[in-house]
Amino acid sequence: MIRRFRAITLACGLALNLTACGGPSETELLASARVLLDKRDTKGAIIQLKSALQKKPDSAEARLLLGQTLLQVGDPVSALVELRKAQELQAPDEKVIPAIAGAMLLVGEESKLVAQYGNTQLKASEPAAELKSALAAAYASQGDNDKARATAEEALRLKPGYANALLVLAGVKLASNDLDGALALLDQALASEPGFERAALMKGEMLLQFKRDAEGALALLRELLVKRPESVAAHAALANVLFKLKRYDDARAELTQMKKSHPNHRETLFIEAQFAFVDKDFKRARDLSDQVLKGYPNSVPMLELSGSAALMMRQYVQAEAMLGRALKVAPSQRRTRLLLAQSLVGSGQPGKAIEVLQPLLSANRPDGTALAIVGEAYLQMGEARKSEDAFARAAKAAPGDQQVRTTVAMAQIVRGGNSIAAIADLETAAADGGGVRADLALVAARLSQNDTVGAMKAIDALQKKMPDSPLPLHLRARVLQLKKDMPGARQAYEAALAKNPAYFPSAAGIAALDLEADKPDDARKRFQAYIKEYPKNWHAHMAMAELEVRAGGKSEVVVAALREAVQANASEPQPHVMLVNTLLADGDAKGGLLAAQNAVAALPDNLEILDSLGRAELAAGDQQRAVTTFRKLANLQPTNALFELRLADAYMALKDRDAAARSLRRAAQLQPKNVAAQRGLAMLAMADNKPQNALAAAREIQKNNPKEATGFVLEGDIESSRKSWDASIGAYRAALKLDRTAGTTARLHAALRAAGKSADADRLATDWGRDNPKDADFNYTLGDMALDREDWTSGEAHFRAVLVAQPENGLALNNIAWLLVKQGKPGAVAIAEKANKLLPDTAPVMDTLSMALEAENQVPQAIDAQKRAVALQPKDPYLQLRLAKLYIKAGDKTNARNELDGLTRLGDRFAAHEEVASLLKAL
Numbered sequence: 001m002i003r004r005f006r007a008i009t010l011a012c013g014l015a016l017n018l019t020a021c022g023g024p025s026e027t028e029l030l031a032s033a034r035v036l037l038d039k040r041d042t043k044g045a046i047i048q049l050k051s052a053l054q055k056k057p058d059s060a061e062a063r064l065l066l067g068q069t070l071l072q073v074g075d076p077v078s079a080l081v082e083l084r085k086a087q088e089l090q091a092p093d094e095k096v097i098p099a100i101a102g103a104m105l106l107v108g109e110e111s112k113l114v115a116q117y118g119n120t121q122l123k124a125s126e127p128a129a130e131l132k133s134a135l136a137a138a139y140a141s142q143g144d145n146d147k148a149r150a151t152a153e154e155a156l157r158l159k160p161g162y163a164n165a166l167l168v169l170a171g172v173k174l175a176s177n178d179l180d181g182a183l184a185l186l187d188q189a190l191a192s193e194p195g196f197e198r199a200a201l202m203k204g205e206m207l208l209q210f211k212r213d214a215e216g217a218l219a220l221l222r223e224l225l226v227k228r229p230e231s232v233a234a235h236a237a238l239a240n241v242l243f244k245l246k247r248y249d250d251a252r253a254e255l256t257q258m259k260k261s262h263p264n265h266r267e268t269l270f271i272e273a274q275f276a277f278v279d280k281d282f283k284r285a286r287d288l289s290d291q292v293l294k295g296y297p298n299s300v301p302m303l304e305l306s307g308s309a310a311l312m313m314r315q316y317v318q319a320e321a322m323l324g325r326a327l328k329v330a331p332s333q334r335r336t337r338l339l340l341a342q343s344l345v346g347s348g349q350p351g352k353a354i355e356v357l358q359p360l361l362s363a364n365r366p367d368g369t370a371l372a373i374v375g376e377a378y379l380q381m382g383e384a385r386k387s388e389d390a391f392a393r394a395a396k397a398a399p400g401d402q403q404v405r406t407t408v409a410m411a412q413i414v415r416g417g418n419s420i421a422a423i424a425d426l427e428t429a430a431a432d433g434g435g436v437r438a439d440l441a442l443v444a445a446r447l448s449q450n451d452t453v454g455a456m457k458a459i460d461a462l463q464k465k466m467p468d469s470p471l472p473l474h475l476r477a478r479v480l481q482l483k484k485d486m487p488g489a490r491q492a493y494e495a496a497l498a499k500n501p502a503y504f505p506s507a508a509g510i511a512a513l514d515l516e517a518d519k520p521d522d523a524r525k526r527f528q529a530y531i532k533e534y535p536k537n538w539h540a541h542m543a544m545a546e547l548e549v550r551a552g553g554k555s556e557v558v559v560a561a562l563r564e565a566v567q568a569n570a571s572e573p574q575p576h577v578m579l580v581n582t583l584l585a586d587g588d589a590k591g592g593l594l595a596a597q598n599a600v601a602a603l604p605d606n607l608e609i610l611d612s613l614g615r616a617e618l619a620a621g622d623q624q625r626a627v628t629t630f631r632k633l634a635n636l637q638p639t640n641a642l643f644e645l646r647l648a649d650a651y652m653a654l655k656d657r658d659a660a661a662r663s664l665r666r667a668a669q670l671q672p673k674n675v676a677a678q679r680g681l682a683m684l685a686m687a688d689n690k691p692q693n694a695l696a697a698a699r700e701i702q703k704n705n706p707k708e709a710t711g712f713v714l715e716g717d718i719e720s721s722r723k724s725w726d727a728s729i730g731a732y733r734a735a736l737k738l739d740r741t742a743g744t745t746a747r748l749h750a751a752l753r754a755a756g757k758s759a760d761a762d763r764l765a766t767d768w769g770r771d772n773p774k775d776a777d778f779n780y781t782l783g784d785m786a787l788d789r790e791d792w793t794s795g796e797a798h799f800r801a802v803l804v805a806q807p808e809n810g811l812a813l814n815n816i817a818w819l820l821v822k823q824g825k826p827g828a829v830a831i832a833e834k835a836n837k838l839l840p841d842t843a844p845v846m847d848t849l850s851m852a853l854e855a856e857n858q859v860p861q862a863i864d865a866q867k868r869a870v871a872l873q874p875k876d877p878y879l880q881l882r883l884a885k886l887y888i889k890a891g892d893k894t895n896a897r898n899e900l901d902g903l904t905r906l907g908d909r910f911a912a913h914e915e916v917a918s919l920l921k922a923l
Helices: 002-021 026-038 042-055 060-072 076-088 093-106 110-117 125-141 145-158 163-175 179-192 197-209 214-227 232-244 248-261 266-278 282-295 300-312 316-329 334-346 350-356 368-381 384-397 407-414 419-431 436-448 452-465 471-482 486-499 504-516 520-533 538-550 555-568 573-585 589-602 607-619 623-636 641-653 657-670 675-687 691-704 710-721 725-738 742-754 758-771 777-788 792-805 810-823 828-838 843-855 859-872 877-889 893-904 913-922
Strands: none
Touching (some): 026 042, 026 060, 060 076, 093 125, 110 125, 125 145, 125 163, 163 179, 163 197, 179 197, 197 232, 266 282, 266 300, 282 300, 300 316, 300 334, 350 368, 368 384, 368 436, 368 471, 436 452, 436 471, 452 471, 471 486, 471 504, 486 504, 538 555, 573 607, 607 641, 641 657, 641 675, 675 710, 691 710, 710 725, 742 758, 742 777, 777 792, 792 810, 810 843, 877 893
16 A cells, blocks of 8 residues: 555656646746737737646736736636635735726626625725725615715725726716716726726717717727727627617627637627527527526626517516516616516516516606506406506606507596597507507406407407417406306416416416316316426416415415425515415414525525514514514614514513514604504503503504594503593594494493493494394404403303304304303203314314313213314413313323323423422322
8 A cells, every 4th residue: 555655656746747847837938928918919818827827726926817817808707716716825915806806896796895895905005996996886886876986086096097986986977867977087087098998888888878979989989999909898889889770780790700709708699699689589599698697697688688588489487587687686777677577477477567667667757668568467467447547657657659659548548538539549559550558458448448348359459469379368268257258268268278378377267267166176176287287387386375275275285385386486485475474374383484494595685585584483482583683674674664563573572672662663753654553652551551651652543543443442442451431432432433343342342331331331232233233243252352251151142142143153153162161051062063063173172172072071082082182283281281181080190191291391381380290299
């Protein structure tokens, strides 16, 4: 073994010596590279530098120079790799950090740049100015223009006339709509550094976009190419301008030059992909885009082009994925947002499309195109009125846009003008080639007037324009449903699916028809078949979960469907949130917390997901983490009262009432009409024995919401807690004048009885029963109140009154059975068994049956029922304690001890721990 090790060592040494002796040395290769760089031969320099690194892989100087050169030729991804290696090899900070910062900017790592180097101070003024300029650009990209301006000005103090800093300041000027100021700064940058590529490119884009000076932009770019003939970005910009001007022959000539010099450069591939798109070769356009995205996964233009190509091929899932990524990188991109919305409408997600367009809809000047897409989305959802309104708003937002020309007629309809003339205008617009939007608007107008015949005629015209699309057939099905022609609707939905089997809205439409016909199994089979074919469609899994809920399916089946929805698309928040909510509602706090943590791992910045995490942490008893989560949310959205309310809940769980009160006050300041905040303050005041403060909160609700009963109900509750019965009666009567509900009437009833006004209470109950013969809520509430005061006779009477209106009310039956046991009356078992049939697998109902069986001395049967209750709700110690007592009653000490031993582990966390100890001692 020793001999072999030495032989390998000698062989390696010989190989190293041979390599070192062959060809130029690392020092010579470095010198050669510098000469080539002086001659602007970057290709040759890169070859020499890579050869130098083969000689000496740990050469910090070669790594640094290679990284700087790669950055110069427009390959920031590879540059960043080399520069970071150079930094590891102790390259001087003054040289390597500014270059790393520049590369991080180009690969879209602005946040990381600020976090890593925001506080770095370089000694030499020129490198410090370079770093400051990069940081300024990062701040600007994050929308912090004030910090960008201040940091760029720092760079200029360090290096007067520094072109990179001037470029950032120009961007800040442009962001504030100071076009001339931005152009002046760009001219300064170009005077300071002739041939400064980024300044020339930015000026060219501004001349083209804002000054409409295409020739000026072309001249500027050609001048740049004279100074920088190797600039791929300049060639690409020139080709793009020619492309936008539809001078395709000239643009193709430029592309030919780029393919000769830089065939695999991302800019070359991008221009080539654009031409593939124009030539309607959408597959090639997408393939070329995806090729670039492997190296530049956050390139917005490439993501947008790839998504657009997928959209044109009706590959809606892929389009949504690409355009969604683009929007995440650049949320302010209008075009990306519009394309994403179109893909969502195409894939049958109209609600999500409307959500995506909200920033364009809530702007000072709403976007006409966005509103037109919203109109289409609402039409797909069957919301004819909302669709009509959206088209009308589109007309106001873009009156000169031919694509929304038809919405002028829609606006006339909304204003209540001559609807006959308006619809005639729509028909003219549709006939004149106004595009499918005109036909969709016409469908919406006809449906808004309940003119199903006219709507069908408009759909006929739409179908001729969209022969391969499922949308016209889907709309036809919706209209047939309105006409109660369910067989015809089913046939139209099936025809839509024949056009595109993946079109989920039509599959959901058929399932809805099945449910309406009371055939949940058929609906279930429909979704199962769809999911088998399209397992990645999260909407289908969500629909399956909702179906199981409606059909009364078991909780585990619903949870399984939601887990599949999450797996189908982990980047979509809705399945995550519904899964967490379902688990928490089932009492599975541990499962809910795990699901929320997985959701945060997938979507760390989604506020809805973070909110579900905080709620899950609170449910799981981790109050401190919940506070941290909700405080983070409150900091992220400091004007959102909801997160302050969540914080208050978490603080209350921690028994930190002062902090809870502060959060509630902040919520009330943010949203003065928020009832929950004032109610919370009132409850805290009552807990602190400060009823006047509680009443002040109630009256604040009354002042801010004068037409709502809530504040008066709260005042009544406060006065009732003080036993100020006359005051509470007055408050409840004031509430009933605003909103006559069973709950408030029951509160008034209880207050009247407590005040000794039994006749008034009985009259109130009689009047309510006469006016609301089918309402069971009032008697149910009175029954609950009777239970609270241990008035078993009244409670039984009220719950039996509930059964008169609702004979199959399982909860009322359960309560009656329990009350019969408490009163020692017969008949509890039969009623409890009926409740169990109506509410199967419900632990409290099974517990009542066990009590009823025990009361009739059927102890073995009572034990079986109680074991079932414990299995259904194993974390309820009271159910276990009752089971232990039943075992004791049956003389089964072994099983009794097993149950009691388990309860002793809870210690004083279980309120009945002393009873547990006493029972164990007696065994």
